[in-house]
Amino acid sequence: MKLIISSSELLKGVMAVSKAIPAKSPLPILENFLFDLKDNVLEITASDSELTLRTQIQVENTAEEGRIAVPAKHMMDLLKELPDQPLTISTTSDSSFTCSWASGESTLPYFPAEDYPEIVGTDETAVTLQFPAQSLVDGISSTIYATADDEIRPAMNGILFDIDLNSTTLVASDSHKLICYTTTDVNASEKASFILHKKPAAILKAIIGKDVENVEISFDSKNAVFRFGQTVVICRLVIGKYPKYRDVIPQNNSNILRINRVQLLNTVRRVSVCSNKASNHIKLDLKSGSLTISAQDLGFSIAAHETMECQYDGEDLTIGFKSPFIIEILSNMGCGEVVMKFLDSKRAALVVPAEEEEESEKICGIIMPIMIS
Numbered sequence: 001m002k003l004i005i006s007s008s009e010l011l012k013g014v015m016a017v018s019k020a021i022p023a024k025s026p027l028p029i030l031e032n033f034l035f036d037l038k039d040n041v042l043e044i045t046a047s048d049s050e051l052t053l054r055t056q057i058q059v060e061n062t063a064e065e066g067r068i069a070v071p072a073k074h075m076m077d078l079l080k081e082l083p084d085q086p087l088t089i090s091t092t093s094d095s096s097f098t099c100s101w102a103s104g105e106s107t108l109p110y111f112p113a114e115d116y117p118e119i120v121g122t123d124e125t126a127v128t129l130q131f132p133a134q135s136l137v138d139g140i141s142s143t144i145y146a147t148a149d150d151e152i153r154p155a156m157n158g159i160l161f162d163i164d165l166n167s168t169t170l171v172a173s174d175s176h177k178l179i180c181y182t183t184t185d186v187n188a189s190e191k192a193s194f195i196l197h198k199k200p201a202a203i204l205k206a207i208i209g210k211d212v213e214n215v216e217i218s219f220d221s222k223n224a225v226f227r228f229g230q231t232v233v234i235c236r237l238v239i240g241k242y243p244k245y246r247d248v249i250p251q252n253n254s255n256i257l258r259i260n261r262v263q264l265l266n267t268v269r270r271v272s273v274c275s276n277k278a279s280n281h282i283k284l285d286l287k288s289g290s291l292t293i294s295a296q297d298l299g300f301s302i303a304a305h306e307t308m309e310c311q312y313d314g315e316d317l318t319i320g321f322k323s324p325f326i327i328e329i330l331s332n333m334g335c336g337e338v339v340m341k342f343l344d345s346k347r348a349a350l351v352v353p354a355e356e357e358e359e360s361e362k363i364c365g366i367i368m369p370i371m372i373s
Contacts, residue, residue, distance in 0.1 A: 001066030155240030255314025
């Protein structure tokens with residue numbers, strides 16, 4: 001292999017895929033980038049066997065094509081220290097290659113590309129659809145924080161993509177809270193679904209740039225492939241059956257609170273400072289025109305309460321929640337006002353943006369109450 005490439009372009013390429021390099025792997029070969037040079041295009045692959053990232057870079061000059069596996073950490077550390085300039089990469093023996101620049105060179109080992117595991121994508125049964133990039137990023141951002149860390153139910157550790165004929169809904173839940181993000185920008189000729197683990201979801205959110213318009217998604221029963229620009233993301237899907245989330249969304253909650261989202265969020269944060277650190281319990285007392293939020297920790301003899309003006313239609317109600325769940329839901333909504341709907345103190349509350357908000361038809365959150373004394 002021999003090529004000339006811009007050092008900054010190569011750094012950009014390796015950094016784009018480096019998130020898939022495992023910190024420690026039972027397969028040492030996976031601690032390397034796979035370089036595949038063909039037709040003046042350098043394809044760079046990184047994988048941890050569950051997640052694969054791949055990108056392509058146009059090469060200035062190709063003298064000899066080839067495939068090698070190069071040490072990821074050493075390659076990134078070297079490129080970070082080089083100013084932007086032409087870089088010549090060439091294999092010098094059966095086990096080493098040089099990186100030459102204007103004033104010097106470095107010699108690094110490489111490993112046979114044949115040792116790198118084969119990357120399996122989707123098969124002929126795959127469903128393919130176009131997903132607007134901004135909708136995908138917004139959907140992941142709105143739901144990923146609600147995923148679980150559950151060894152017994154691995155399906156809860158990812159985001160469900162529930163694809164319908166007229167819309168697609170992204171769903172995440174940890175059993176205490178459930179978040180749905182619905183977009184009408186994506187539809188399919190038939191119903192389909194898959195569960196994307198939170199790790200590749202977070203990486204997708206991070207690497208999809210503002211200049212990307214659409215992401216092509218192909219998925220079968222085992223894997224999903226995301227393509228955008230020069231980047232390909234291949235990941236293993238979570239195998240399992242996702243709970244029937246629509247069955248737990250409250251439909252007829254008659255007690256309705258309408259309030260400024262930021263004001264409510266800041267009040268919960270202040271009051272929860274005095275909640276029990278083990279339980280994080282806070283109490284909401286709802287009456288016509290007012291909401292009082294309180295917390296106490298009897299063990300340390302501390303307590304706090306704050307009363308806010310609000311629009312509340314319904315019966316007087318006292319209900320308890322874990323403060324971190326409310327904070328998470330409110331923090332991840334971008335609307336000005338929220339509407340919280342309650343049936344009673346023992347059933348789930350529904351949190352949605354106010355009707356006139358742009359997000360009102362897209363996002364809904366469900367939070368389970370707790371018993372209060």
